[in-house]
Amino acid sequence: MQLDFLGTLQRTHMCGELRPAHDGETVVLMGWVNRRRDHGNLIFLDLRDRSGITQIVLDKEVSALAHSKAEAARPEFVVAVTGKVRKRAAGLENPNMATGEIEIVASELLLLNEAKTPPFSPAEDAIQNEEVRLKYRFIDLRREQMQQSFRMRHAITKAVRDNLSAQGFLEIETPMLTRSTPEGARDFLVPSRVHPGEFYALPQSPQIFKQILMISGFDKYFQIARCFRDEDQRADRQLEFTQIDLEMTFPQQETIFKVVESFLASAFAAAGITITGGFTRMTYDEAIHLYGSDKPDMRLPAMVELTEVLTPELRTTLKIEQGLPALGFLIPAVGELSGTARKALLSEIRTFFGDCGLDLLDTVRLRTNEAFLPLANAIDSKLQPDAVRGDLAVVITPKLGTPAQWNYDPQWIYKRVGLLRLELAKKFADKHGAFTQTGTAADFKFLWVTDFPMYEWNEETKHWDAAHHPFTSPHEDDIKSGALFNDKGSVRALAYDIVLNGMELGSGSIRIHRQDVQAEIFRSLGMSDEEAKSRFGFFLEALEYGTPPHGGIALGLDRIAMLLAGAASLREVIAFPKTAKAIDLMMDAPTPATEHQLRELHLRQSVKS
Numbered sequence: 001m002q003l004d005f006l007g008t009l010q011r012t013h014m015c016g017e018l019r020p021a022h023d024g025e026t027v028v029l030m031g032w033v034n035r036r037r038d039h040g041n042l043i044f045l046d047l048r049d050r051s052g053i054t055q056i057v058l059d060k061e062v063s064a065l066a067h068s069k070a071e072a073a074r075p076e077f078v079v080a081v082t083g084k085v086r087k088r089a090a091g092l093e094n095p096n097m098a099t100g101e102i103e104i105v106a107s108e109l110l111l112l113n114e115a116k117t118p119p120f121s122p123a124e125d126a127i128q129n130e131e132v133r134l135k136y137r138f139i140d141l142r143r144e145q146m147q148q149s150f151r152m153r154h155a156i157t158k159a160v161r162d163n164l165s166a167q168g169f170l171e172i173e174t175p176m177l178t179r180s181t182p183e184g185a186r187d188f189l190v191p192s193r194v195h196p197g198e199f200y201a202l203p204q205s206p207q208i209f210k211q212i213l214m215i216s217g218f219d220k221y222f223q224i225a226r227c228f229r230d231e232d233q234r235a236d237r238q239l240e241f242t243q244i245d246l247e248m249t250f251p252q253q254e255t256i257f258k259v260v261e262s263f264l265a266s267a268f269a270a271a272g273i274t275i276t277g278g279f280t281r282m283t284y285d286e287a288i289h290l291y292g293s294d295k296p297d298m299r300l301p302a303m304v305e306l307t308e309v310l311t312p313e314l315r316t317t318l319k320i321e322q323g324l325p326a327l328g329f330l331i332p333a334v335g336e337l338s339g340t341a342r343k344a345l346l347s348e349i350r351t352f353f354g355d356c357g358l359d360l361l362d363t364v365r366l367r368t369n370e371a372f373l374p375l376a377n378a379i380d381s382k383l384q385p386d387a388v389r390g391d392l393a394v395v396i397t398p399k400l401g402t403p404a405q406w407n408y409d410p411q412w413i414y415k416r417v418g419l420l421r422l423e424l425a426k427k428f429a430d431k432h433g434a435f436t437q438t439g440t441a442a443d444f445k446f447l448w449v450t451d452f453p454m455y456e457w458n459e460e461t462k463h464w465d466a467a468h469h470p471f472t473s474p475h476e477d478d479i480k481s482g483a484l485f486n487d488k489g490s491v492r493a494l495a496y497d498i499v500l501n502g503m504e505l506g507s508g509s510i511r512i513h514r515q516d517v518q519a520e521i522f523r524s525l526g527m528s529d530e531e532a533k534s535r536f537g538f539f540l541e542a543l544e545y546g547t548p549p550h551g552g553i554a555l556g557l558d559r560i561a562m563l564l565a566g567a568a569s570l571r572e573v574i575a576f577p578k579t580a581k582a583i584d585l586m587m588d589a590p591t592p593a594t595e596h597q598l599r600e601l602h603l604r605q606s607v608k609s
């Protein structure tokens with residue numbers, strides 16, 4: 001095929017721009033052939049660029065040459081059109097297109113590049129196979145939906161940058177080749193050619209750098225920062241991801257909350273959502289007791305404690321373990337369940353719990369026995385099921401012999417029941433409609449969770465782990481009371497999470513700014529002074545040169561973009577994501593290194609069989 005050169009031709013407009021007001025103007029458009037319809041002497045090309053689509057008419061009578069080129073054109077060819085804007089005749093407008101009231105009568109068509117028939121057409125809305133989409137990402141990204149998501153992501157990012165700049169934050173870049181930053185995940189290591197046997201680590205976050213920037217007097221820092229964590233993949237996790245990372249000097253928790261609420265309002269406004277509902281506050285303990293989770297989804301009612309309702313006598317009769325919590329919750333508007341549906345639900349719940357000891361207390365059956373009527377009524381009055389809407393009441397009790405702890409976790413019953421609540425919420429989503437996107441602020445329920453525990457017991461290593469990261473400050477009261485030294489499990493951290501619709505958007509903390517406290521925390525985490533010195537010596541030293549109190553937070557930009565785009569996976573809002581198996585299907589990464597590369601890096605490969 002004979003292709004044309006662009007020469008000096010310049011585009012005058014974008015494909016989504018022209019309106020009846022441009023009638024009669026001569027314009028030059030460039031883009032991809034979205035669709036082509038051949039009516040003999042008339043050929044229609046839908047020309048697409050990132051701004052939209054314009055209909056081009058190639059009339060043999062106007063230009064035989066341009067018409068013959070259009071005969072050769074196929075979908076995804078890249079073309080340049082010179083022509084006149086014409087208002088479409090009455091009745092021929094296309095109300096589904098922004099440019100549907102006009103068309104371009106082409107006088108010249110340049111075929112700038114041809115295209116093989118793509119494995120799927122960007123003109124189609126629904127493309128099922130994600131592997132094909134990711135392998136041919138360059139075509140997938142041409143789709144309107146993707147273009148829209150990335151326009152939105154750009155707008156959100158820009159809004160955050162503008163907002164934080166206006167709040168006095170400076171954007172400062174920190175290194176990608178660094179040493180391990182302890183965020184609790186595995187590091188990616190990069191071998192050094194210059195220093196045989198030594199490795200850089202890619203940052204799990206800019207945590208230490210941003211604290212150093214506070215020590216250096218920058219007062220307020222932010223970065224749209226890339227972070228790397230070698231973790232197992234999930235729909236809401238990627239090996240590399242982007243954080244809105246910030247740190248400031250002399251803050252209270254409240255100061256940080258205000259900063260975040262402000263930039264989130266700007267980010268959401270950029271996506272057309274005015275945040276109105278405010279940000280709820282809850283301590284970690286409340287979150288666990290009410291939702292069985294440290295990231296509660298508050299779009300549905302909380303759990304209700306029924307422990308007191310089940311008296312010791314009733315527990316004996318009903319074979320319920322004494323002393324352990326009994327919990328109930330409602331799933332709204334499920335409607336009356338048939339006998340069969342109820343039975344199926346019952347067995348689903350029993351399968352869900354397996355043999356852990358928890359069981360459903362069938363309140364419907366309870367009502368059939370007069371002796372238990374008062375109990376059924378007491379449960380109802382606590383749960384307040386709305387019979388008119390047909391709310392489903394679920395009551396979970398521990399059977400005789402249920403352990404008080406599971407995996408050393410005294411909160412396990414709350415957490416298991418919390419998970420069931422979410423499962424059933426998903427199952428009946430069509431009924432209660434709480435997850436349905438309306439495109440308004442009502443879709444988004446924000447929450448700050450505060451007072452996280454400082455430590456988590458690690459049974460494998462028999463050590464306390466930092467629940468957040470080891471730079472998090474313990475609650476001042478828990479240092480003063482001595483709990484830090486003699487009751488680690490009860491120590492609260494000045495750590496907080498921001499949660500949106502049951503998803504952790506970000507976490508942060510007030511940091512330790514005293515060298516003695518930091519050294520003590522390292523020790524309490526089972527790190528010897530030598531180890532602390534070898535891993536964090538530079539930081540411990542920096543703390544000794546006048547470190548101001550400081551604190552910060554980091555929020556997942558990908559997650560925010562995903563929620564605002566209403567997407568089901570982070571891959572929809574990351575241009576070149578990895579698959580669930582951590583593969584970049586387009587670049588085909590990772591790949592083996594050549595012998596030569598390995599030699600240069602002083603590495604030898606040994607493959608375990």
Ligand code: ASP
Pocket residue numbers: 183204205206207246507508509552553554
């Ligand atoms: N560096 C922390 C993280 O990535 C956030 C923070 O504490 O600011 O989770």
